[in-house]
Amino acid sequence: MLDKLKQRIKELLTxxxxxxxxxxxxxxxxxxxxxxxxxxxxxxxxxxxxEYCIPILAKYILKPEVRSLKLEAGKIGIIAKPSDVxxxxxxxxxxxxxxxxxxxxxxxxxxxxxxxxDEIIETPLSELDAKRKTQDAxxxxxxxxxxxxxxxxxxxxxxxxxxxxxxxxxCRQICPLCYCRVCIADKxxxxxxxxxxxxxxxxxxxxxxxxxxxxxCIDCGECERACPVDxxxxxxxxxxxxxxxEKFDYQAGLDPEVPPPLSTYQEDDKEKFII
Amino acid sequence: xxxxxxxxxxxxxxxxxxxxxVVAPIRENNLSAYKPxxxxxxxxxxxxxxxxSAKEYFLADYEKILSYSFxxxxxxxxxEPDQPKELILFGVRPCExxxxxxxxxxxxxxxxxxxxxxxxxKNLVITVACEQSDDFCFCTSVGLSxxxxxxxxIFMRKTQTGDYLAEGITDKGKxxxxxHKDLFAENSNEKPIDYKGPEKKFDLKKIKPWxxxxxxxxxxxxxxxxxxxxxxxxxxxxxxxCFDMVDEATLKEGARYKMWDSCQFRMFTVHASGHNPRDxxxxxxxxxxEHKFNYYPDKFDHTLCVGCGRCIxxxxxxxxxxxxxxxxxxxx
Ligand code: SF4
Ligand code: SF4
Ligand code: SF4
Ligand code: SF4
Numbered sequence: 001m002l003d004k005l006k007q008r009i010k011e012l013l014t015x016x017x018x019x020x021x022x023x024x025x026x027x028x029x030x031x032x033x034x035x036x037x038x039x040x041x042x043x044x045x046x047x048x049x050x051e052y053c054i055p056i057l058a059k060y061i062l063k064p065e066v067r068s069l070k071l072e073a074g075k076i077g078i079i080a081k082p083s084d085v086x087x088x089x090x091x092x093x094x095x096x097x098x099x100x101x102x103x104x105x106x107x108x109x110x111x112x113x114x115x116x117x118d119e120i121i122e123t124p125l126s127e128l129d130a131k132r133k134t135q136d137a138x139x140x141x142x143x144x145x146x147x148x149x150x151x152x153x154x155x156x157x158x159x160x161x162x163x164x165x166x167x168x169x170x171c172r173q174i175c176p177l178c179y180c181r182v183c184i185a186d187k188x189x190x191x192x193x194x195x196x197x198x199x200x201x202x203x204x205x206x207x208x209x210x211x212x213x214x215x216x217c218i219d220c221g222e223c224e225r226a227c228p229v230d231x232x233x234x235x236x237x238x239x240x241x242x243x244x245x246e247k248f249d250y251q252a253g254l255d256p257e258v259p260p261p262l263s264t265y266q267e268d269d270k271e272k273f274i275i
Numbered sequence: 276x277x278x279x280x281x282x283x284x285x286x287x288x289x290x291x292x293x294x295x296x297v298v299a300p301i302r303e304n305n306l307s308a309y310k311p312x313x314x315x316x317x318x319x320x321x322x323x324x325x326x327x328s329a330k331e332y333f334l335a336d337y338e339k340i341l342s343y344s345f346x347x348x349x350x351x352x353x354x355e356p357d358q359p360k361e362l363i364l365f366g367v368r369p370c371e372x373x374x375x376x377x378x379x380x381x382x383x384x385x386x387x388x389x390x391x392x393x394x395x396x397k398n399l400v401i402t403v404a405c406e407q408s409d410d411f412c413f414c415t416s417v418g419l420s421x422x423x424x425x426x427x428x429i430f431m432r433k434t435q436t437g438d439y440l441a442e443g444i445t446d447k448g449k450x451x452x453x454x455h456k457d458l459f460a461e462n463s464n465e466k467p468i469d470y471k472g473p474e475k476k477f478d479l480k481k482i483k484p485w486x487x488x489x490x491x492x493x494x495x496x497x498x499x500x501x502x503x504x505x506x507x508x509x510x511x512x513x514x515x516x517c518f519d520m521v522d523e524a525t526l527k528e529g530a531r532y533k534m535w536d537s538c539q540f541r542m543f544t545v546h547a548s549g550h551n552p553r554d555x556x557x558x559x560x561x562x563x564x565e566h567k568f569n570y571y572p573d574k575f576d577h578t579l580c581v582g583c584g585r586c587i588x589x590x591x592x593x594x595x596x597x598x599x600x601x602x603x604x605x606x607x
Binding site for chain 1: 304305306308326327336337410411496500501503504505506507510511519521523532534535537540541542555556557587588589590591592593594595597598
């Protein structure tokens with residue numbers, strides 16, 4: 001599979017279908033592959049593809065350094081897991097990228113991808129995707145357990161978890177849908193969110209992050225993975241996903257043609273304040 | 276002095292009973308952290324190291340540095356901040372202990388940071404020599420080792436039989452041993468486990484001269500592409516000392532807070548005009564390396580890194596300070 005991938009990337013670069021490809025290489029960390037940019041065909045030899053290819057590559061398409069690599073006519077290639085493609089769908093819907101600017105090389109099982117990729121290298125269910133599926137099930141169980149708690153217990157649970165937050169913003173920085181040029185947490189005239197990692201500051205930050213991703217979070221799990229102090233952020237994200245599904249019958253990142261419910265309006269909306 | 280495992284347990288429990296908070300590495304779920312403990316049994320000295328270093332007990336992640344209120348006639352009444360408590364830190368790693376005096380160089384330079392200085396004077400550090408390291412450790416490459424006693428008040432080494440050899444390094448440490456001397460015995464012939472630490476991975480002497488000359492080297496762009504600009508590396512680092520301040524006020528009262536800040540954030544260098552001299556992540560990544568291995572040694576004659584490996588271990592994008600330094604070695 002890897003040989004096929006390398007071969008294909010070489011062709012795409014040689015034929016100038018793409019100007020650069022975002023993929024993974026092996027770095028210092030044996031349990032985490034490193035995002036890499038390939039611009040020359042022979043550099044494709046650096047690519048790896050395995051269960052440690054975790055950091056979400058869709059994030060990197062937004063980096064100014066990468067955008068400048070796009071050059072005039074060419075596209076940016078991206079080696080995409082299902083979550084990468086879902087993130088790209090979100091970014092296209094929200095007009096952060098133009099579909100024609102990216103060339104999506106999906107790697108995995110057809111049924112796991114929204115159908116917007118340019119080509120697919122089919123593989124059996126990868127270890128990484130399988131791991132994600134088990135994690136998903138666990139998180140849903142956690143939520144179900146959580147919902148049995150009393151309001152006081154719920155508050156105490158999140159108080160304890162948020163107290164660990166060190167305001168490093170790794171959750172935001174890794175999130176492919178957190179692309180605001182000036183995040184609400186960085187607005188300091190006035191300071192909307194207390195910047196210190198105290199109870200109030202941490203509570204506001206974590207809740208606002210989750211709310212701003214409502215109906216937009218594509219369920220990649222990267223915020224929780226990046227969090228150095230293991231706050232179960234996916235419990236919040238997944239709960240909100242469930243609510244959006246229930247109220248609007250919508251799941252983010254599946255189809256770029258479906259308008260996202262929280263950033264669109266309909267004249268017959270039952271809430272009068274909408275228009 | 277030598278202390279048996281049982282007596283060490285009693286020693287720590289006596290310290291806890293004496294009323295001073297005792298902070299040590301513990302495991303909560305899967306997270307390893309330095310936390311105040313109620314009993315010796317909570318302590319866990321195994322790998323992995325605590326994610327956050329013991330820095331927060333010297334440079335608080337946030338603290339109130341002043342507060343004020345307006346009196347009846349509108350006069351301003353200032354309130355002194357709370358005094359930091361005396362703490363005992365047990366089970367600190369030699370690399371982290373070494374970071375406390377290194378950071379003190381900047382906090383006792385042109386302006387005296389009484390918050391840091393007071394904590395440094397009050398805290399008592401009991402270091403335990405490492406018996407193992409992981410792939411990310413590189414203390415031996417920055418002039419330290421698992422046996423380095425810098426910054427420790429008491430230094431402990433485990434022996435082959437599981438006892439500990441304890442050495443009072445400072446008067447503070449010696450006095451504490453003296454006070455509990457019934458728990459300690461003279462050293463027998465037992466040898467401590469002499470773990471030499473990770474192999475040396477780069478030549479520190481070559482780093483600074485290269486950095487001085489290569490501020491604009493193309494390597495910076497190439498190497499920093501994975502970096503997403505979070506605060507993980509600098510906040511978990513025992514040596515990063517940058518902080519920001521913010522005022523919170525109502526019409527009646529207010530307070531000024533100081534909290535950790537990071538040069539990896541875009542906001543760190545944004546001017547009031549909107550101009551940002553470090554306007555991309557590659558410049559911000561370069562700053563972290565230049566500051567630690569060039570500017571700080573220039574000013575304070577010491578590298579601002581003790582080789583604990585946290586910035587690599589916890590980076591969500593697998594950026595590696597170590598690999599950067601090895602690359603620099605290869606370029607010279
Ligand atoms: S990654 Fe975790 S510790 Fe960092 S700001 Fe987000 S929730 Fe807080
Ligand atoms: S080096 Fe890693 S931890 Fe540091 S800012 Fe970059 S991505 Fe975050
Ligand atoms: S720079 Fe990295 S290795 Fe050095 S002391 Fe800081 S966290 Fe540890
Ligand atoms: S590396 Fe950055 S955060 Fe750390 S001390 Fe230097 S300037 Fe401050």
